[in-house]
Amino acid sequence: MTRKAIALTALALLAAPLVVQAGGPDDDELVINGEIEITTKAPAPAFLSDVMDEVISGWHFRSDETQALEADDFDNPGMIFVDKAREQWDTVEGTEGKSCASCHGAPEDMAGVKATYPKWNDDAEEVRTLQMQVNDCRTERMGAEAWKYDGGDAINMVALLSAVSRGMPVNVAIDGPVQATWELGKELYYTRTGQLELSCANCHEQNYGNYIRADHLSQGQINGFPTYRLNNAALNGVHSRFKGCVRDTRAETYAPGSPEFIALELYVASRGNGLSVEGPSVRN
Amino acid sequence: MKTTVALASVIGIVASAVLADTTAPDDVSFTEYGEVEASLTGTAGDPAKGAEIMTTRSKGNCVACHAVTALADAPFHGEVGPTLDGVGGYRSEAELRGIVTNAKKMFDGTVMPAFYKTSGFIRPGDAYTGKAAPDDLPPILSAQEVEDVVAFLMTLQDS
Numbered sequence: 001m002t003r004k005a006i007a008l009t010a011l012a013l014l015a016a017p018l019v020v021q022a023g024g025p026d027d028d029e030l031v032i033n034g035e036i037e038i039t040t041k042a043p044a045p046a047f048l049s050d051v052m053d054e055v056i057s058g059w060h061f062r063s064d065e066t067q068a069l070e071a072d073d074f075d076n077p078g079m080i081f082v083d084k085a086r087e088q089w090d091t092v093e094g095t096e097g098k099s100c101a102s103c104h105g106a107p108e109d110m111a112g113v114k115a116t117y118p119k120w121n122d123d124a125e126e127v128r129t130l131q132m133q134v135n136d137c138r139t140e141r142m143g144a145e146a147w148k149y150d151g152g153d154a155i156n157m158v159a160l161l162s163a164v165s166r167g168m169p170v171n172v173a174i175d176g177p178v179q180a181t182w183e184l185g186k187e188l189y190y191t192r193t194g195q196l197e198l199s200c201a202n203c204h205e206q207n208y209g210n211y212i213r214a215d216h217l218s219q220g221q222i223n224g225f226p227t228y229r230l231n232n233a234a235l236n237g238v239h240s241r242f243k244g245c246v247r248d249t250r251a252e253t254y255a256p257g258s259p260e261f262i263a264l265e266l267y268v269a270s271r272g273n274g275l276s277v278e279g280p281s282v283r284n
Numbered sequence: 285m286k287t288t289v290a291l292a293s294v295i296g297i298v299a300s301a302v303l304a305d306t307t308a309p310d311d312v313s314f315t316e317y318g319e320v321e322a323s324l325t326g327t328a329g330d331p332a333k334g335a336e337i338m339t340t341r342s343k344g345n346c347v348a349c350h351a352v353t354a355l356a357d358a359p360f361h362g363e364v365g366p367t368l369d370g371v372g373g374y375r376s377e378a379e380l381r382g383i384v385t386n387a388k389k390m391f392d393g394t395v396m397p398a399f400y401k402t403s404g405f406i407r408p409g410d411a412y413t414g415k416a417a418p419d420d421l422p423p424i425l426s427a428q429e430v431e432d433v434v435a436f437l438m439t440l441q442d443s
Contacts, residue, residue: 193407195417195424196397197388206395207364213348214360247414250424252407 024209025060036167042274058218069282078228078280081235085160094144114165118266120177127181149257150237159226162279172269185267194251221272224281306427309402318390319378324427334436370443380437399425
């Protein structure tokens with residue numbers, strides 16, 4: 001050993017003992033406002049049977065304090081944005097003199113819609129995310145401008161549509177006309193990108209429950225989106241989260257709203273089939 | 285003017301001296317088992333620098349995945365990879381150099397990134413910007429930084 005190395009080892013011995021972080025999901029249960037029971041663990045969909053038995057919401061991998069914020073709407077910072085979207089819902093905009101309410105009634109009448117997106121649209125012959133559908137209503141039925149993908153207005157509206165579906169099982173179709181898109185999403189999920197050569201599966205399928213530095217890896221489920229993140233004190237969209245994860249592999253990312261992220265959203269959503277719609281959720 | 289010329293030629297000599305002994309990422313030769321026997325630079329590694337590289341996020345960030353008792357000063361060690369305590373005792377320098385350079389040569393399909401590799405990536409980015417990589421993408425660690433990390437790993441003798 002060199003002098004320097006001995007000095008270094010001595011220093012380390014003086015330092016605090018290494019804190020070994022304990023991994024794995026916890027066994028807590030989530031009931032929102034004392035009445036909405038959230039299924040946070042469910043049998044894995046059949047197509048995942050080779051790789052996992054159970055799908056688990058990201059909620060189980062967060063601290064007790066963060067978890068508690070989601071159990072009551074008065075504590076959930078994401079609900080402020082849901083209230084903003086309620087106002088927007090009733091606001092007349094565009095050349096046709098209509099609001100969302102003009103066609104759809106109360107937001108509560110949309111219960112269950114969020115659980116099935118992304119899904120196939122027959123007329124347009126395309127897979128649509130909820131934001132694409134909302135924008136289609138805005139441009140085609142209201143004569144209003146489309147909202148920016150994952151921008152504030154769009155995310156708030158998705159949070160409202162999610163909030164009224166809470167507790168209902170995610171049930172995204174994976175066959176029929178969406179199958180090709182689903183296959184593309186699957187391919188993206190397993191592609192090792194960037195200079196770190198990591199895929200979604202490397203972190204969220206092979207290593208969920210493990211710590212990566214200070215982060216407790218979850219299964220990367222999207223049933224809780226939009227998520228209010230304590231880290232950036234804002235509601236976050238699915239594609240923005242994907243973008244951050246891809247960037248962290250030292251890769252060139254895709255853009256929110258891109259065909260790649262639409263396909264990836266369909267595939268990742270389907271991995272959570274059976275979990276409850278949970279958004280807006282609280283994460284760190 | 286005279287000093288500038290003199291200075292430039294001195295720097296030129298130093299630079300070419302470094303390059304002469306440094307193996308480029310694409311030229312590294314691995315044994316069948318994934319070891320790299322020759323030093324990448326010919327200059328002995330500095331274990332103190334290696335320790336710093338292993339805990340620096342933008343460099344090795346090895347503790348993101350590995351627990352290392354000797355690096356307990358740096359907060360939060362991950363559990364994606366095995367603990368590295370004692371690894372210098374049961375692995376040779378050539379094995380460790382191979383693992384840090386490109387662990388996939390030894391552990392097929394491992395999640396551990398290759399730290400001295402510049403080609404063959406899918407959608408390589410410019411560090412953590414999310415933008416496309418420049419044409420002359422540098423390796424995550426320089427050749428000497430790999431040697432520094434290997435020198436530090438060799439000090440991990442007891443588990």
